Amino acid sequence: MTLVLDIRDLDKGFTMHHLGTKMAAFAGISFQLHAGEFLLLKGRNGAGKSTLLRTLYRSYLPGSGEILFHSSHGVIDLARAADVDVSFLRKTEVGFVTQFLTARPRVSAEALVAEPLRLSGVAAGEALEEARHWLDAFGVKRALWAAYPTTFSGGEQQKVNLARALILPQRLLLLDEPTASLDASARAALIDRLAELKAKGTAMIGVFHHPGDVAQLINREIDLTPETQSQEEREDVVV
Ligand SMILES: Nc1ncnc2c1ncn2[C@@H]1O[C@H](COP(=O)(O)OP(=O)(O)O)[C@@H](O)[C@H]1O
Numbered sequence: 411m412t413l414v415l416d417i418r419d420l421d422k423g424f425t426m427h428h429l430g431t432k433m434a435a436f437a438g439i440s441f442q443l444h445a446g447e448f449l450l451l452k453g454r455n456g457a458g459k460s461t462l463l464r465t466l467y468r469s470y471l472p473g474s475g476e477i478l479f480h481s482s483h484g485v486i487d488l489a490r491a492a493d494v495d496v497s498f499l500r501k502t503e504v505g506f507v508t509q510f511l512t513a514r515p516r517v518s519a520e521a522l523v524a525e526p527l528r529l530s531g532v533a534a535g536e537a538l539e540e541a542r543h544w545l546d547a548f549g550v551k552r553a554l555w556a557a558y559p560t561t562f563s564g565g566e567q568q569k570v571n572l573a574r575a576l577i578l579p580q581r582l583l584l585l586d587e588p589t590a591s592l593d594a595s596a597r598a599a600l601i602d603r604l605a606e607l608k609a610k611g612t613a614m615i616g617v618f619h620h621p622g623d624v625a626q627l628i629n630r631e632i633d634l635t636p637e638t639q640s641q642e643e644r645e646d647v648v649v
């Protein structure tokens with residue numbers, strides 16, 4: 411199997427300037443992820459799931475450790491890569507789906523969705539056609555395709571977001587509760603698309619509020635709840 415991600419002893423803390431203290435979000439994380447594997451990230455609220463995904467996407471710099479990403483151009487440590495290399499990889503090989511759309515003023519839904527394809531070299535007309543296919547698949551009404559998503563409802567924005575994030579098969583896909591605020595048919599379309607991408611070899615790390623939705627995709631699970639907290643939880647149950 412092709413190795414995609416090799417994470418070694420990763421940790422991340424936040425400095426609470428107003429309190430003058432440091433707080434660990436996660437520590438000592440090591441795992442490997444191969445092409446076509448789906449890793450479920452678990453853990454209670456505040457366990458560090460979103461922080462770990464953001465660190466892998468390099469929205470945050472880790473405190474220490476390595477994030478060895480096996481890109482099509484060779485191995486790169488995302489913990490130390492230059493910003494310019496990170497933004498190149500985000501356009502071509504690493505995707506991130508969150509609950510929130512980053513809509514841009516005066517950019518239509520279909521143009522926003524077509525953009526990743528256009529940047530990868532697909533001709534404008536073909537990219538637009540593909541974008542409309544995915545807007546339709548996720549249930550965005552035809553009347554909205556040429557409109558500006560800044561005015562859309564939360565659910566509609568989320569669908570545009572999914573179409574844009576999933577239009578192009580990536581080597582690595584990070585998913586932070588992508589089903590929140592989706593209706594049942596959009597959720598089904600999302601899971602179908604994830605299964606298709608997985609079969610094409612995309613490696614995925616995801617946080618899901620209802621992991622049952624993606625049960626058939628999961629290869630492995632990592633629980634970020636610290637040992638001491640699980641212990642407390644067990645004691646809570648006994649009491
Ligand atoms: N930018 C930040 N600055 C300070 N603390 C943060 C920041 N982002 C997250 N945290 C803290 O890190 C911990 C983990 O948060 P998060 O990764 O969002 O948890 P999860 O997604 O598992 O619910 C929480 O205690 C949260 O308050």
Ligand SMILES: [Mg+2]
Pocket residue numbers: 459460461
């Ligand atoms: Mg979170």
